[in-house]
Amino acid sequence: MFSKVSGPVRLADRVAAILAEEIESGRLAEGDKLPTEVELVKQLGVSRTVVREAVSRLRNAGLVEPRQGRGVFVMPRRTRPLDLEAEAVEDTKAKVLQIVEVRRPLEGEAAYLAASRATPGDLVRMRQTLDAIDAAVAAGGDGVDEDLAFHRSIAESTGNAVMVSTVRYLGEVLRGGIRVTRANEARRGDFIEQVRQEHHAILAAIEARDADAARDAARLHLKHAASRLQDADDRFWTETEVLDVDLDAAH
Template identity: 55%
Template structure:
């Protein structure tokens, strides 16, 4: 077994991100009991982190009973893995529910926003949307969370609708939209496949708007939000314990008000 891992970025502790990726390989059966982990040097290279970070991550996996060292041989997946049911504590479930509900609101609104933008966008609007996509990609590549850039990307699409009521509605919801985006992007940053999916989905929205294809833009935006819900639903409970619950608190308060 020769797993490939994605570099980790700032946000959550680097060692936690490394441990989560390694743990996911084990829990999902891609690394099975008895398999040897890649060498420390290989993990340093793939995750683009220091040896200290890798050692902290491996120590965390040992404390969870997922791996064990064999003197002179390396680190191996434990012969008998601990049972870790994928259940959320009540507060984590509330946080997840709040984020999903806000993304459902976004799906309803932003599908139509994208369709109208495809119909009404001017060359100046298109340039602004293209620049927003480039800024988001640059932010992620430089190690940022991309939250502000993600929100800006969707805002410039809304501005292309030329519908002041729709724009004002989104502005009113911006405090919640920003909070939901913080959670979704924090979750997506922890997995390379999630981050790649998001970029592909943004490109699909952009291409439909470039081509002035309203139906395709509507479908691409709706799919993007639907997939965001799926990514939140499949987030590792460790994510909620470490970051998700804290980031979602403004939305949880909204549920209770």
């Protein structure tokens, strides 16, 4: 059914994209059972860990549902994650910048509420997510999942269930755009340090219970993210390998 996976793209991203395409095309319809983990490993030529991560991403995106003792099944269609595919580099850049515009007011308000409502336990979890970003980057990773976890932890600290659900959903919808943003920032050491300082400024304001400062710090972080993308040279936007990694990650 599937061809073996290879190439520069992260394997879990590629497997998730392949399975998502089967679902979106209708070849795997609502209620269909995915091939077993063993079958996917054999057909795609990847490890069990890769298959599990890919299926986890599909589950987070609402495409599939694991059922205890029965397997993984395709879910009913719903609003699908944002399509970042673009015919021109200019379109890709515009879409990623639009993603940042969407995040700015939402995450600013989440930081504002978190500064007023976060419990001591919430603050510990936020600090842990920042440490996880540093650890991921130090280990050579892109830090995308850890970055998303940091912003989710802020939303969770608001105590607003709708805010939490919205940020969680948008995290999966906008994953590809966040990956492009971090890929751009990873090209330069000063960018990496700027992002780190901006994240820590958000948390410091939340810890200080300064709601206005927390909102301003979150909005400023995303404003700077947009500026860093605007300043990226044409080579960044036209490098096929970078764009394939990031756009394919949008499930």
